[in-house]
Amino acid sequence: MRYLPLSDADRSAMLQTIGATTVDDLFKDVPANALLSGPIAELPPHASELSVERQLGALARKNLAASEAPFFLGCGAYKHHIPASVDHIIQRGEFLTAYTPYQPEIAQGTLQVLFEFQTQVARLFGCEVANASMYDGSTAMWEAIVMGHRITRRNKTIISSGVHPHYVSVAMTMAKFTEDRLETSQPDLSAETDAEKLIAAIDGETSAIVVQYPDILGRITDLTPIAEAAHANGAILIAVVTEPVALGLIKSPGEMGADIVVGEGQSIGVGLQFGGPYVGLFATREKFVRQMPGRLAGETVDAGGKRGFVLTLSTREQHIRREKATSNICTNSGLCALAFSVHMSLLGEKGLRQLAQLNHARACEAADRLSAIPGVKLINDSFFNEFTIELPVEARPVVRDLAEKGILGGVSLGRLYPGANALQNGLIIAVTETVTDEDIAALEAGLKEVCQ
Structure with missing residues (x-):
């Protein structure tokens, strides 16, 4: 899938078709005082690829590289070994995409990967259904809060003090433009989580309780009592997982009654790249599937009876009317979801x-x-x-x-x-x-x- 630039003859033909003489004619409506008269003084002159590589390499060497130092950073972004086979497989033409297939049924390789990805996430989180990825973990949490608002017809969400503060910050920013009311606090430097406080705070106005599992301090708590208390008051439980590898050892949130489970998938298949890209994971109960944001890839058969894959549900604003969309954060992370699915398949x-x-x-x-x-x-x-x-x-x-x-x-x-x-x-x-x-x-x- 190479990019082939236009030739001079191609450009001339295009200009002639639209009635323009030169490329400059395309900008005739721009005021003269807004046009640049020469190169931008603040930018250095162009350089060769080799010299740019050397300069950027010198800048990179100023960093303490994760590959060269004892590494104990975490808090939502984790350093795991990713087999070289992951990078090899995700570059195959059948799969390689960073985004949504806009003529989905011709992209059968991509749709099959998304179908398998959904299955893996649903099993990992202990839920019946998962979507075909979100932007990242923090925005997936916000999407879950808004989904809870739609389900319960309430707008008060209680966020545990153990939820990552960056995730909380994203939710607070988004809530400035909606009717959602968010309540949260900071954690105590203690082995005890705030589970009892959360249960005591649930009332008839509560839409959802949001907890992180394991939480920001690494603490693990049984989510069952919180889920039961939420359900008894007509609310839902949203669980946030920033380290999905943990679910290879501890009980999944869905098994403990969580209604929506979201998280960050970076630690499986996606290396640390100085802050991204990431991939948001989102799973829920089958009864809530119509309120789930994003896309859902489904399995079917074609006219000849052969197995095939389709986009079964598309609820993002670029697929349907904005006011009907369940999600207005339109970026999913298709390439990272592919890497996640490949790594999970290799692990088993x-x-x-x-x-x-x-x-x-x-x-x-x-x-x-x-x-x-x-x-x-x-x-x-x-x-x-x-x-x-x-x-x-x-x-x-x-x-x-x-x-x-x-x-x-x-x-x-x-x-x-x-x-x-x-x-x-x-x-x-x-x-x-x-x-x-x-x-x-x-x-x-x-x-x-x-x-x-």
Whole structure:
């Protein structure tokens, strides 16, 4: 699928057809004072591809590369090993697309992948149906809140203090332009989640309860009592999963009564690229499928009786009238969904469970060694591959000091919650299968030194 630019003859023919002499004629309606008289002074002159590569390479070397340093960052973006076969398969012409097939029935390879992707997400989340991806995890959470509003005809949503603050920020921004009322708070540096507070806050005006599983501090709680309390009051439970690998080891939110499960799929198939792209996951109960945003790929047979795939449901504004759409965030992440599905297929259920077990074992080892450092306290009494420790000093300077030693030593709660004094000493550590014994030893030694 190569891009073939137009020739001069092609351009001349096109101009002649529309009655223009030159390309400049196309801009005759632009005021003269708005036209550029020459090159933009602030931009450097053009350079060769080789020289640009060298310049950008020099800039990149100023970063502490994730591939070259002990890496303990997490909080919604995780470093996992992605087999080289994933990149090979997603570049095949039958599958390769970054977006929606606009003549979907001719894109049978893409539709089949989306169908398989939906099946994988639905099974992973413990729900009956999943869509063909969303933009990312944070906007998927917002879409779930709005969907809850449509289902319950209510507009008050209670967001757990354990939900990622960036996700909450996205929801708060979007809610400025709707009738939705969002209530939330900041977490306590404690092993206890706010499950009991959430249950006590549910009333007849509540549309949905939003929880993260595992939550921002890595804590894991049983969602069943929250789901039961929500349902008893005519509300729904929305669960947010930022680390889907965890569901290879812990019970899925759908099994515990969650009505909508959303999340971020980056950690399966999609590497860390300095902030994106990501892929939003979205699953729900079959009875709510008509309120689900996005697209649904379905299986059928053609006129000859052969198996085929179609877009069964399209509820985005670019498919139907804006006022009838269930989603106005029109970007899905087709290429990332493809990478997710390929990686999941290569792992299989057994491989995903083994990967999850390896993550948890590595994290337990790190937690034991770090919590043995004088003055360091492990907050969690349960976690998957991410946990929170409390340092004897403020965490943000510690993170910077560790980076100077060549260690990416976690995410400080002070960065996530600036101004929250009670959280300033908190440090979130993520440990995946990519972390070695030497990495854990380096972090342990670094923390001992900087925490003295």
